Amino acid sequence: MFKAIFFRRFFLPTCLVVCLFLTGGVGYSLSVFKDRLLEIEIENLNERARLASLQAKTFFPLKKVEALQALTEQWEGAASYRFTVAGPSGRVLADSQKDPGRLENQSHLPEFQKARAGEIASSLSDKSIDSGQFISAAAIEKDGEVVGVVLVRAESDGIMVEWAEFASRLFFVLGAFVFILMGILWRKNRLENESLRMMEESVTRFSQGDLSIKSSENGGVGMDPLLHKMNRMAKRIDGRIRTVLLQKNEVEAVLFSMSEGVLAVDADEKILRVNRAAADLFGIESDHICGRRFHEIFRNSKLKKFIRRTLESSDPVEDQFTVMGEKDCFIHAHGAALVDADNKRIGALAVLNDVTKLRKLENMRRDFVANVSHELKTPITSIKGFVETLLQDDFNDPESAQRFLQIIMKQTTRLNVIIDDLLSLSRMESEMDRVEISREKVRIRELLQSTIQDCAFAATEGQMEVELVCDAQLFAHVNRPLLEEAVVNLIQNGLKYGKGGKKIRVSGAIENDVLILSVQDWGPGIEATHLPRLFERFYRVDAARSRNLGGSGLGLAIVKHIAQAHNGTVSVQSTPGQGSQFFIRIDLHQFAD
Structure with a gap:
């Protein structure tokens, strides 16, 4: 950059000034030299014309034209000029190069007219140079009377060639002088230019942040x-x-790193800072949004109102609102004034907490308490009613008493099942929080056969067939008692709700170091709306039917916790009218042989 500045502001102007000065001097010198050449040439022509006129007057009055013609040729041979002799009327009498009879009258020439008036006339104009010819004329006088005129002509080519040779030599000397002068100037300023270059590099590095x-x-x-x-x-x-x-x-x-969203705006509602958590909450890109208007980026009306309240309020602001999207988020927002180092208010700061999971857990806790209360209250109410009936003084019906006692026994058994399942869930959650479950190498086919045998009585009673599909050489590191409990729950679930299919298939396989256990039935199936909540505690697709079948509503939740205890997952595929298939997937990569 500085080299370019030096070249433009110093070196180039200096060169231009020197060149202009030298060009002007050379042009003037060439002009003077050309004028001097012309003067010399005209002087020569005039002298030749004067001498020729003195020699030619001896031939007048003209007697022999041939002798005058020979004299003009002799003159040309001596001086290399063209000589023409014309009479007083302008008629050509002799010419050293051409036939006189074919030449035009010379009286129209200004030089001829001046010579006839007694002067030695010559042409000294650029027009003559352009025409390629110089003319000089002198009168032939005899006895005080003009008897003729001698005209001497010279071509301008010779003069111009001599002038061009001089100009080329002068330009060569000028070019050598300019080259040497520029070299001296360049050498003289090279150190300063190098210093400027070093400064330019330093400033460039500094501007790029390289210090x-x-x-x-x-x-x-x-x-x-x-x-x-x-x-x-x-x-x-x-x-x-x-x-x-x-x-x-x-x-x-x-x-x-903050899980909370942070949003800062200035007093004009221009965005100062947005962290990734806040951008993810509202589904926007956090890049290139600083400096833009808040309302251009964030479309949530409740958030806009919250930011305006924070900007207008001198006290901290708190609010809760929902962000609608693919998954609705429940936001707990805290807002406060944003101040600079001088404690001057410059905007507003909002901290956004996604409390969706907390709200969901709270709802689940509330639902769980309500469900447990309901599940316990129903059999207890039934037991209490029948006990009160049996305790009446006037009750004396042994047959009805026996039936009431059987109902009380059934409800007591149901209470016991619910309490056992609750204790089992509580125990698994407690153990999962404290330690990793123990595992052993188990033959999967034997494990599945054991679960089928545990459910054999229920299958026979329900007139259903349980089919096993599993390789005898399939082994995996699992907690056998827990996994047996999970598969038994899935088989019992199929026996209760898949009776329309008359068959249940239990299968096991390993794909890409993942153990896949599945229980499939061909019953009525489950609507898609129920599938996301199917593994929640006490969730029932048909509550009345489930209670009649004796279910506690915790079986699938227990299956889910057992799968998670193995760092696995549980899922379901179901089509109404075609049946359902439940999967337990356990990653065996870390236990691969």
């Missing part, structure tokens, strides 16, 4: 102190920038 490399302080004439000060300045700036960047990176790391 770690010092500039060489051997910069040439008068540049060392300046470069030394630049290095000191760069060192100080580098230290300050590093401190600011460190602080900025720490703030960015904190904001990036």
Whole structure:
């Protein structure tokens, strides 16, 4: 850059001034030289014309034209000029190059007219040069009377060739002089230009944020102190920038790591900062939005109102609202004034907490308490009613008493099942929180056969067939008692709700180090709306039917917890009218042989 500035502002103007000066001098010199050549040439022509007129007057009165013709040819041979002799009327009498009879009358020439008036006339104009010919004319006088005129002609080519040779030599000398002069100027200013270049590189590095490399302080004439000060300045700036960047990176790391969304706006509702959590909450890209208007990026009306309330309020603001999207989020927002180092208010800061999971857990807890209360209250109410009936003084019906006692026994058994399942769930959750479950290498076919045998009585009673599909050499590291309990729950679930199919298939396989156990029935199936909540505690597709069948509503929840205890998953596929298939998938990668 500085080299270009030096070239444009110093070297090039200097060259132009020198060239213009030399060009003007050379042009003037060539003009003077040309004029001098012309003067010499005209003087020669005039002298030739005067001498020729003195010699020619001896031939007048003209007697022999041939002798005059021979004289003109003799003159040309001696001087290499063209000589023409014309009479007073302008008629050509003799010519050294052409036939006189074929030449036109010369009286129209200005030189002829002036010579006949007694002057030695010559042409000294650029027009003559352009026409390629110089003319000089002298009168032939005899006895005081003009008897003829001698005209001498010279071609301008010779003069122009001589002038061109002189000009080329002069230009060669001029070019050599300019080249040497420019070389001296370039050499003289090279150190200063190099110093400017070094300064340019230093400033460029500084502007790009590279302050770690010092500039060489051997910069040439008068540049060392300046470069030394630049290095000191760069060192100080580098230290300050590093401190600011460190602080900025720490703030960015904190904001990036926060699970809470952070949103800062100025007094004009322009976005100052948005962290990734806040961008994810509202489904926007956090890049290139700082400096833009808040309402251009965030479309949630409740968030807009919250930000405006925060900007207008001098006290902290708190609110709750829902963000609609693919998955609705419930947001708990805290807002406060944003102040600068001088404690001057410059905007608003909002911290957004996604409490969707907490709200969901709270709803689940509330539903769980309600469901447990309902599931326990129903059999207890039934037991209480029949006991009160049996305790009546006037009750004396042994047959009805026996039936009432059987109902009380059934409800008591149901209570026992519910309490056992609740205790089992509680025990599994407690153990999962404390320690990893123990595993052993188990032959999967034997495990599945054991579960089928446990359910054989219920299958026979329900007139259903349980089919096993599993390789005898299939092994996996699992907790056998827990996994047997999970599969038994799935088989019992199929026996209760899949009776229309008359068959249940239990299968096991390993694909890509993943153990897949499935229980499939061909019963009535389950509507798609029920599938996402099917593994929740006490969730029932048909509550009345489930209670009549004696279910506690916790079987599938227990299956889910057993799968999670194995770091696995549970899922279901179901089509109404075609049946359902439940899957337990357990990753065996870390236990692969």
